[in-house]
Amino acid sequence: MNIDRFVQQLPDTDPTETQEWLDSLDQLIEVEGKTRARYLLSRMLMRAREQQVGIPATINTPYVNTIPTEEQAWFPGDDVLEKRIRRFIRWNAAVMVVRANHAAEGIGGHLSTFASSAALYEVGFNHFFRGKDDGTPGDHIFFQGHAAPGIYARAFIERRLSESQLDHFRLEAAGGGLSSYPHPRLMPEFWEFPTVSMGLGPLNSVHLARFNRYLQNRHIDDTTGSRIWAFLGDGEMDEPEALAGIGLAAREGLDNLTWVINTNLQRLDGPVRGNGKIIQELEAMFRGAGWNVIKVIWGSAWDELLARDLDGVLVNQMNTTLDGEYQKFAVEDGAYIREHFFGPDLRLRKMVEHLTDDQLRKLPRGGHDYHKIYAAYRAAVDHEGYPTVILAKTVKGWTLGPDVEARNATHQIKKLTGRQLIGLRDRLHLESEIPDEVLTEDQEPPYFRPAIDSPEFQYLMERRRSLGGSVPVRSKTIHRGIELPGAEPFAEFDEGSGTQSFSTTMAFTRLLRNLARHETFGSRVVPIIPDEGRTFGMDGLFKELRIYAPFGQRYVPVDAGLMLSYEEATDGQILEEGITEAGAVASWTAAATAYATRGVPMVPFYTFYSMFGFQRVGDFLWAAADARARGFLMGATAGRTTLFGEGLQHQDGHSLLLASTVPSCEAYDPAFAYELAAIIEHGIERMYGTDGEDVYYYLTIYNENYPQPPKPDGVGTGIVDGLYKWVPAPEGFDRRATVLFSGTAHSAARSAQGELAEHYGVGVELWSATSYKRLREEALSTERWNRLHPGEPEKTPLVTRLLSEAIGPYVAVTDYMKAVPDQISRWVPGRYVSLGTDGFGRSDTRQGLREFFETDTGHVVVAVLSELAADGVVDKAAVKDAIARFGIDPEVGDPRTR
Ligand SMILES: Cc1ncc(C[n+]2csc(CCOP(=O)(O)OP(=O)(O)O)c2C)c(N)n1
Numbered sequence: 034m035n036i037d038r039f040v041q042q043l044p045d046t047d048p049t050e051t052q053e054w055l056d057s058l059d060q061l062i063e064v065e066g067k068t069r070a071r072y073l074l075s076r077m078l079m080r081a082r083e084q085q086v087g088i089p090a091t092i093n094t095p096y097v098n099t100i101p102t103e104e105q106a107w108f109p110g111d112d113v114l115e116k117r118i119r120r121f122i123r124w125n126a127a128v129m130v131v132r133a134n135h136a137a138e139g140i141g142g143h144l145s146t147f148a149s150s151a152a153l154y155e156v157g158f159n160h161f162f163r164g165k166d167d168g169t170p171g172d173h174i175f176f177q178g179h180a181a182p183g184i185y186a187r188a189f190i191e192r193r194l195s196e197s198q199l200d201h202f203r204l205e206a207a208g209g210g211l212s213s214y215p216h217p218r219l220m221p222e223f224w225e226f227p228t229v230s231m232g233l234g235p236l237n238s239v240h241l242a243r244f245n246r247y248l249q250n251r252h253i254d255d256t257t258g259s260r261i262w263a264f265l266g267d268g269e270m271d272e273p274e275a276l277a278g279i280g281l282a283a284r285e286g287l288d289n290l291t292w293v294i295n296t297n298l299q300r301l302d303g304p305v306r307g308n309g310k311i312i313q314e315l316e317a318m319f320r321g322a323g324w325n326v327i328k329v330i331w332g333s334a335w336d337e338l339l340a341r342d343l344d345g346v347l348v349n350q351m352n353t354t355l356d357g358e359y360q361k362f363a364v365e366d367g368a369y370i371r372e373h374f375f376g377p378d379l380r381l382r383k384m385v386e387h388l389t390d391d392q393l394r395k396l397p398r399g400g401h402d403y404h405k406i407y408a409a410y411r412a413a414v415d416h417e418g419y420p421t422v423i424l425a426k427t428v429k430g431w432t433l434g435p436d437v438e439a440r441n442a443t444h445q446i447k448k449l450t451g452r453q454l455i456g457l458r459d460r461l462h463l464e465s466e467i468p469d470e471v472l473t474e475d476q477e478p479p480y481f482r483p484a485i486d487s488p489e490f491q492y493l494m495e496r497r498r499s500l501g502g503s504v505p506v507r508s509k510t511i512h513r514g515i516e517l518p519g520a521e522p523f524a525e526f527d528e529g530s531g532t533q534s535f536s537t538t539m540a541f542t543r544l545l546r547n548l549a550r551h552e553t554f555g556s557r558v559v560p561i562i563p564d565e566g567r568t569f570g571m572d573g574l575f576k577e578l579r580i581y582a583p584f585g586q587r588y589v590p591v592d593a594g595l596m597l598s599y600e601e602a603t604d605g606q607i608l609e610e611g612i613t614e615a616g617a618v619a620s621w622t623a624a625a626t627a628y629a630t631r632g633v634p635m636v637p638f639y640t641f642y643s644m645f646g647f648q649r650v651g652d653f654l655w656a657a658a659d660a661r662a663r664g665f666l667m668g669a670t671a672g673r674t675t676l677f678g679e680g681l682q683h684q685d686g687h688s689l690l691l692a693s694t695v696p697s698c699e700a701y702d703p704a705f706a707y708e709l710a711a712i713i714e715h716g717i718e719r720m721y722g723t724d725g726e727d728v729y730y731y732l733t734i735y736n737e738n739y740p741q742p743p744k745p746d747g748v749g750t751g752i753v754d755g756l757y758k759w760v761p762a763p764e765g766f767d768r769r770a771t772v773l774f775s776g777t778a779h780s781a782a783r784s785a786q787g788e789l790a791e792h793y794g795v796g797v798e799l800w801s802a803t804s805y806k807r808l809r810e811e812a813l814s815t816e817r818w819n820r821l822h823p824g825e826p827e828k829t830p831l832v833t834r835l836l837s838e839a840i841g842p843y844v845a846v847t848d849y850m851k852a853v854p855d856q857i858s859r860w861v862p863g864r865y866v867s868l869g870t871d872g873f874g875r876s877d878t879r880q881g882l883r884e885f886f887e888t889d890t891g892h893v894v895v896a897v898l899s900e901l902a903a904d905g906v907v908d909k910a911a912v913k914d915a916i917a918r919f920g921i922d923p924e925v926g927d928p929r930t931r
């Protein structure tokens with residue numbers, strides 16, 4: 034807040050009175066000091082707030098715990114037992130990483146992230162996290178990726194994982210191992226949310242919390258019993274995506290969301306803010322955004338000191354000490370702390386006279402204090418109206434000993450020497466569980482698991498039972514099944530549009546409307562758009578399906594009188610995300626995984642500028658694949674020449690290539706409305722039918738209008754398999770070739786067919802290649818089978834079989850890069866060349882761009898003739914003739930110059 038500007042704009046109706054107040058403040062500071070002045074002003078602000086004077090919010094509070102000791106909720110657990118359980122888990126987490134690095138040198142793993150956050154998790158496990166055993170979906174918990182060893186260690190103690198599994202941490206290839214980080218793709222019955230790519234978890238958690246509200250407000254699922262917890266790193270907060278959703282979370286009042294940021298002041302290389310204070314910085318940002326902020330900075334042992342801090346010197350010292358200094362205090366001994374933290378001020382020094390150096394060193398941080406953490410979680414869970422962030426200060430590597438704790442290298446340390454292990458054992462007071470004789474250099478350090486009848490095991494299991502069973506568990510139990518839409522919504526597209534021209538995007542919008550209108554299936558459709566609905570001609574849906582707005586529409590929209598008005602409603606169906614592709618994908622992921630997180634299959638269609646999809650938010654889409662997302666991504670305004678005026682940053686010639694890198698993504702480039710409909714119909718069946726598969730679909734849709742042809746007879750499964758004959762060659766030609774087209778490139782292929790017949794006596798048949806990715810994957814699989822089954826009858830890849838029915842040479846034409854059709858090169862039974870849009874886009878007409886990128890009719894004709902000439906079927910003169918006929922200048926247009 035810039036208070037000066039704020040005050041300047043207010044009228045001063047009584048300057049004398051103003052001066053008197055200012056003078057008394059000056060006097061107060063002079064006589065009683067700044068601390069007292071700060072106190073009195075804070076009290077005044079508090080009163081002003083109570084009286085609703087409308088003072089701008091202060092965004093920072095002193096560097097102390099937000100919850101005062103006297104308001105701390107009572108801790109209901111058994112301190113002694115919980116501490117022992119925590120120690121067992123700490124031990125096993127460390128040992129599994131150490132053993133993994135013995136088993137395979139350099140296999141990695143992390144010790145210090147969990148070591149700093151063990152108490153944060155354990156309070157959650159023992160008192161808050163809700164499981165699914167009671168038939169509910171429970172809480173949704175995002176675990177910090179690098180804390181995975183601790184979560185495995187607990188699961189081991191709960192007897193959900195075996196010793197052998199722990200010993201296969203990071204050794205997954207042969208099966209039965211544990212994944213390095215939370216990966217539902219690799220451990221589909223354990224992990225629910227992939228988090229390890231920093232910044233994705235935070236945003237995904239916000240949009241999941243919002244999506245749960247959406248399900249609630251649309252009466253699809255009762256989500257009130259599920260809290261979203263996200264455990265995050267302080268270094269992680271520097272990722273732009275990490276904080277990108279905090280405004281939305283506050284605006285939409287997501288009090289079902291709790292973030293716990295482990296502020297250990299360190300990231301991988303060193304301090305997060307050596308010269309500043311990350312907790313204060315985050316407090317200001319979250320408070321400014323409207324969150325409930327709870328700082329858990331100091332452990333209980335500080336309470337007594339703070340109570341005696343009548344003149345505020347201690348708080349002042351806390352306020353002014355930098356994070357870099359706090360980190361140093363964490364590695365130094367008590368004498369150093371006495372000298373440098375308490376030392377400079379005599380009053381402070383006196384305050385700790387009664388404490389030994391050892392006691393000073395052990396004054397703990399709040400994030401290791403069970404009672405403080407419990408109180409913070411309790412307050413977060415009870416807080417209504419806004420999300421809560423808990424900023425829990427810890428020491429990175431806590432309990433791992435002086436060589437590891439708070440060291441700059443701590444994040445990367447994955448081994449402990451025998452001496453260090455003994456140190457850890459002693460620190461955890463596990464002498465009787467892990468005696469000296471098992472900690473020798475010639476054997477692996479053992480795990481420790483309390484017996485079934487031990488009080489620790491009984492206590493821990495009782496806690497989990499009372500909270501609904503173990504977590505994390507990923508479940509595929511369907512609570513509210515989905516009814517498939519049948520053939521009806523798709524049928525009209527098979528007939529074609531006669532002479533009427535429309536684009537595949539318009540066809541899609543129509544199909545989306547059909548699906549959303551469906552009596553039973555309709556409510557499960559989630560249309561998602563990032564402020565681009567008008568571009569795609571989807572604004573017609575605003576009124577019909579309405580835009581989701583948790584608090585409804587509190588104003589009369591400017592276009593209220595029009596047929597297509599902008600309508601917002603609490604139970605609106607459309608998620609209009611605004612200009613955030615990352616946020617939109619996060620919503621899509623929440624919807625696309627609802628079948629697992631909620632047991633409620635939802636069918637999201639996220640429609641976006643194809644250029645701002647995989648390229649912009651590829652890592653989110655990768656994580657969605659990890660999360661086993663099922664849904665549709667619609668890359669609109671597709672192609673490098675079809676979207677013509679927009680130029681370099683808009684024209685997409687490569688999203689299909691990027692999509693081809695995601696193993697579970699089915700990438701399609703349909704040319705016609707009936708293809709689009711067939712692919713979506715099949716996709717719904719495949720993802721949402723019985724035994725639905727964990728794949729998602731990416732379809733490009735274009736904005737070029739043309740008459741949509743009817744579906745040819747006998748196409749069979751070709752559309753979804755990736756390739757089918759669209760029309761045969763005109764009859765009566767001996768010289769033959771085949772052209773493969775995708776998307777809008779069909780028009781060049783079709784006119785080239787006419788030209789080649791008319792002028793060059795060549796009969797070309799046309800095939801529609803809807804998915805090169807799919808063809809390639811099938812061929813790779815067949816190729817592998819042949820390689821590994823010598824002596825058995827060879828199998829032929831589908832693409833080879835299909836194209837053997839056609840007559841080569843083969844030319845592929847696409848509005849995407851040549852590398853897209855090149856994916857099948859190896860398996861084409863004859864000469865094969867591809868025409869595509871390599872290079873940067875630019876602005877021009879469609880025709881101008883297709884000439885420029887050499888994907889127009891003329892270039893298809895030349896390519897076919899050139900291949901035929903190479904086969905000796907036509908004369909080279911024919912190629913020359915075509916080059917001249919179409920006015921092609923061979924000296925310009927080399928893709929390397931684009
Ligand atoms: C997008 C991304 N960039 C970089 C990394 C590598 N990385 C893993 S952990 C880490 C440091 C994490 O620090 P912090 O968030 O403070 O977590 P802490 O371990 O301190 O709790 C980094 C840089 C990553 N996992 N993801």
Ligand SMILES: [Mg+2]
Pocket residue numbers: 266267268295296297298299300305
């Ligand atoms: Mg950190």
